Amino acid sequence: MSDGAAVRACGLTKRFGGLTALDGLELSVERGEVFGYLGPNGAGKTTTIRLLLGFLFPSSGRSEVLDGPGSDPAIRARIGYLPADLKVPPGYTTNDLIGFYGRLRGGHDPEWVGDLLDRFDLDPGRRIGELSTGNRRKVGVVAAVAHRPELLILDEPTSGLDPLLQHQFQLLVRELAADGATVFLSSHVLPEVELLARRVAILRQGRLMTISTIDDLRRQARQRLDLHLSRAPDAPEEFRRLPGVVEATVAGRTLRLVVDGSVAEVVRAAARLGVERIVTHEADLDEVFLRYYQEERS
Numbered sequence: 001m002s003d004g005a006a007v008r009a010c011g012l013t014k015r016f017g018g019l020t021a022l023d024g025l026e027l028s029v030e031r032g033e034v035f036g037y038l039g040p041n042g043a044g045k046t047t048t049i050r051l052l053l054g055f056l057f058p059s060s061g062r063s064e065v066l067d068g069p070g071s072d073p074a075i076r077a078r079i080g081y082l083p084a085d086l087k088v089p090p091g092y093t094t095n096d097l098i099g100f101y102g103r104l105r106g107g108h109d110p111e112w113v114g115d116l117l118d119r120f121d122l123d124p125g126r127r128i129g130e131l132s133t134g135n136r137r138k139v140g141v142v143a144a145v146a147h148r149p150e151l152l153i154l155d156e157p158t159s160g161l162d163p164l165l166q167h168q169f170q171l172l173v174r175e176l177a178a179d180g181a182t183v184f185l186s187s188h189v190l191p192e193v194e195l196l197a198r199r200v201a202i203l204r205q206g207r208l209m210t211i212s213t214i215d216d217l218r219r220q221a222r223q224r225l226d227l228h229l230s231r232a233p234d235a236p237e238e239f240r241r242l243p244g245v246v247e248a249t250v251a252g253r254t255l256r257l258v259v260d261g262s263v264a265e266v267v268r269a270a271a272r273l274g275v276e277r278i279v280t281h282e283a284d285l286d287e288v289f290l291r292y293y294q295e296e297r298s
């Protein structure tokens with residue numbers, strides 16, 4: 001199955017009794033890619049990650065990470081994993097945890113670890129059991145990247161982090177990716193991944209709905225335009241009939257449009273009406289994303 005991909009799944013399936021948590025997943029993540037793995041709660045994201053890392057056996061199908069089985073300790077040592085719920089013995093300090101992982105992974109660069117603790121403002125001597133949810137999350141992030149992994153698998157990484165720390169986290173992911181790491185970023189919300197990932201997979205009820213670049217998702221998104229005209233338009237219906245126009249409303253001399261797909265026809269019609277200014281709004285990516293979440297599969 002090896003083809004140099006960082007993550008590969010072929011027909012990967014997991015059933016828990018009568019429930020199919022993951023159904024025939026086909027996926028390939030290239031080395032050096034930041035890949036978003038999206039789906040609502042219960043879609044099968046954590047199950048996928050646990051299969052990739054060899055914590056679970058598949059019911060059928062196969063997967064590989066870094067050209068081998070995720071259960072191989074030598075491969076695991078090249079992976080950084082942030083679980084959705086970090087479970088640590090309560091007496092452990094941040095130092096203990098990082099030291100523990102360091103021994104498993106054959107050592108850490110102390111300068112890099114010190115830098116990470118500073119960036120995330122962590123006291124290495126504090127017991128993890130006494131930390132707030134956000135601070136535990138930060139410890140998890142630091143422990144996951146302390147060995148500069150080749151592959152970083154992050155499950156809902158920024159839940160519980162405030163905006164400033166989310167920004168720190170994004171900088172860190174970009175830095176690791178710029179150094180060549182592959183990042184597999186699982187989340188149930190689009191904003192967590194859209195700033196970082198180039199491609200995303202969308203999962204729903206254990207099935208892959210689509211794999212797409214963020215740019216392609218944007219192209220599928222509806223666009224909102226305000227046309228400021230030299231006079232009040234008397235016939236918005238004319239616009240409603242144009243291909244792709246979903247909504248057309250008039251406010252004074254402004255015509256507000258929502259367009260699905262190309263705006264070429266709209267711009268031509270606007271030119272005839274004497275448009276003075278066109279204001280475009282950011283494409284509504286969330287709406288496309290929700291469409292995939294809600295779509296019924298035949």
Ligand SMILES: Nc1ncnc2c1ncn2[C@@H]1O[C@H](COP(=O)(O)OP(=O)(O)OP(=O)(O)O)[C@@H](O)[C@H]1O
Nearest residue numbers: 016021039040041042043044045046047048084188
């Ligand atoms: N060990 C298990 N035994 C039985 N069912 C399980 C087990 N683990 C997961 N499931 C079920 O499999 C489905 C997928 O769960 P999973 O945790 O992979 O979803 P998820 O996409 O990670 O969701 P979330 O965003 O809520 O973490 C759910 O219906 C869940 O209840």
